[in-house]
Amino acid sequence: MYWSQVRVLAGPPKKMNRRRFIKSISYIYFFSCLNEFNLLFANDLRKVINPSLSQEQKKIMFEDSTERPFSSPLNHEKRNGFYHCANCGNKLFASTSKFDSGTGWPSFTESLPGAFKTKVDYSIGMKRTEYHCAKCGVHHGHVFDDGPAENEKRFCNNGLCLIFIPSNDS
Numbered sequence: 001m002y003w004s005q006v007r008v009l010a011g012p013p014k015k016m017n018r019r020r021f022i023k024s025i026s027y028i029y030f031f032s033c034l035n036e037f038n039l040l041f042a043n044d045l046r047k048v049i050n051p052s053l054s055q056e057q058k059k060i061m062f063e064d065s066t067e068r069p070f071s072s073p074l075n076h077e078k079r080n081g082f083y084h085c086a087n088c089g090n091k092l093f094a095s096t097s098k099f100d101s102g103t104g105w106p107s108f109t110e111s112l113p114g115a116f117k118t119k120v121d122y123s124i125g126m127k128r129t130e131y132h133c134a135k136c137g138v139h140h141g142h143v144f145d146d147g148p149a150e151n152e153k154r155f156c157n158n159g160l161c162l163i164f165i166p167s168n169d170s
């Protein structure tokens, strides 16, 4: 909440006096508290659902950390099936969208509809699109616009956030 917006709420400019000044400050305080509350609420959406998550999994999912590249056995997973959220079990990717990106992390061209929500992330000083489980809110990875398929998407997912369930036919 900036002064210009307060001025819009307050109507046309009036001569500032002590009462109006206090009123304006109260507006600023009220809206900044509201913003803090929203941030707090957004973080609180992440909850441990799977009690057997390891410390490393929790660090990635709840603190937006990243696993070491080439460390996930899922990099070599080629069977048919689906990849689920390791925290809540939400179905996220079909094996048909998996490809070898050479980056060292399990990579996918597309997620299943409604599987994720995204947010813009500047944590390493560049603009990236972070994505997290739409059901439980935990961090999974980042999506880039350099994928090999027609939609040009590359979902770069931490293997530790995924559970692979093979289909019966594979």
Ligand SMILES: [Zn+2]
Binding pocket: 085, 086, 087, 088, 089, 090, 133, 134, 135, 136, 137, 138
């Ligand atoms: Zn989840």
